[in-house]
Amino acid sequence: MKTNRPSHTYALLLVLVAAVTVFACKKEDDALTSLARELSNYKFSYVQSGSAVRLNGIAYEDTTLTYRGFAVSLTGAASHEVVVDAVIDPSLVASYNALYSESNPSFDTSSFKVSYNGVFTIAANATTATDSLFIKLKSATRLKDSTTYLVPVRLTARTGEQVATSIVFFKFFVAATSVDVYMNGADYFSYYWAYNRSGSLYYPIYFTRDENGKITGPESLSFSSFARTRLKSQEMHVYAVTNVSDSLIKAFSASTGYSYQAFPAGTYSLAKNKATIPANAYLSSDSVKVNFTNYEAFETGKYYLLGLQIVREPTDALSAPPAATTSFNGFALVSFYVYP
Incomplete structure (x- = not known):
């Protein structure tokens, strides 16, 4: 007596072939798509300002005039003490501009710095760090007068915990006066x-x-x-x-x-x-x-x-x-x- 292969076995084989084909053809997201995926619908920025006095192009008296603190948090309570690093990432400016049709200027890494040296500690059983994240003017030597800069900051937990917000944007207005x-x-x-x-x-x-x-x-x-x-x-x-x-x-x-x-x-x-x-x-x-x-x-x-x-x-x-x-x-x- 002749035995036929069950139809459901053939269907399963087709599904497996299709899955392998899709997996083999999948590409990594480009930088813009990756940023959009990470931000979702988040486009909020914190506004700050600073001033400097320049003599022959060299900035003195770099001063942060207004602060706007951001709470560094996890998605849930920490089971142990967690350290979160906050690092300015100038490379995100171009992607942000393309994503939101803005024209924020680029800046040098020596221009701004993160509060508390970019280190924020969240105690065990807590979700938020005691210190707030904000940006400080480090040197206006390479910055333009009367210009607003977008300063993106990446947040990462050292031991792999999930931070509530992985990227924070600050808009920093700089006013520089030249001596004569x-x-x-x-x-x-x-x-x-x-x-x-x-x-x-x-x-x-x-x-x-x-x-x-x-x-x-x-x-x-x-x-x-x-x-x-x-x-x-x-x-x-x-x-x-x-x-x-x-x-x-x-x-x-x-x-x-x-x-x-x-x-x-x-x-x-x-x-x-x-x-x-x-x-x-x-x-x-x-x-x-x-x-x-x-x-x-x-x-x-x-x-x-x-x-x-x-x-x-x-x-x-x-x-x-x-x-x-x-x-x-x-x-x-x-x-x-x-x-x-």
């Missing part, structure tokens, strides 16, 4: 003093000759400096050079409506070219100084101009740059005029 300086004041001479004109510290001095035809003027003038933003923990240096260039003379003449010419050679010299603004101060503690001599070289009835210009010394990291809001900011301009 300008000439602030000068010695008083006779009845004349410096004042602001055309965006610079302007010091006009007028002379008359005595009965012997001699002019008596100041032997020197000293000029102090002022920082528009102070560095609380670091002093700054202000350097100056003399300037009698044609471009300066022409520009100032055009701005004032008077015809100036350069101080004659041999009538001035820079006696002190550096001043210091102490830490946590706006005003310099000393001054740059220019000497004057050979007054006989100044002709009657002519306006003479000498520029004392703040410059950045490239070999000194603490050399503050001049303010540049107008054509003559960072200058002290000295004018001599001899009455007929």
Whole structure:
């Protein structure tokens, strides 16, 4: 008698073949799909802010202004003490942008840090760590001013427990102010003093000759400096050079409506070219100084101009740059005029 194979055996064989085929063809999720799967519908971010003061591009006074703590938790009570590590993962920024159609900028790993060194302890029989997770500004040197950064943080339990939230997003707004300086004041001479004109510290001095035809003027003038933003923990240096260039003379003449010419050679010299603004101060503690001599070289009835210009010394990291809001900011301009 002929025996037929049961139909259910054949059906089972087809199912096994199909299962093997599907398993063999399955691919790993790409980074974007993996992130979407891990986040599910979670798109909440915690907003914080910080500020910094920059001198020549280097950030000082990095300060976290506002904090928003996140509770580090497990899905259930811990059977023993559990340590959770929180690590900033900049690589998630691009995936987040693609997933949610945003344009958050990238950042360097040296820019931010996690509170409590990224280590959070959950006691036995507890579900949440005592300390809260938040982000701190570490260095704004490589960050843009007035910019919001997305800072993703990954959380992982060292002994394999399931954390309630494996990725936390922070939105961190950074404001960075750059230091610059300008000439602030000068010695008083006779009845004349410096004042602001055309965006610079302007010091006009007028002379008359005595009965012997001699002019008596100041032997020197000293000029102090002022920082528009102070560095609380670091002093700054202000350097100056003399300037009698044609471009300066022409520009100032055009701005004032008077015809100036350069101080004659041999009538001035820079006696002190550096001043210091102490830490946590706006005003310099000393001054740059220019000497004057050979007054006989100044002709009657002519306006003479000498520029004392703040410059950045490239070999000194603490050399503050001049303010540049107008054509003559960072200058002290000295004018001599001899009455007929």
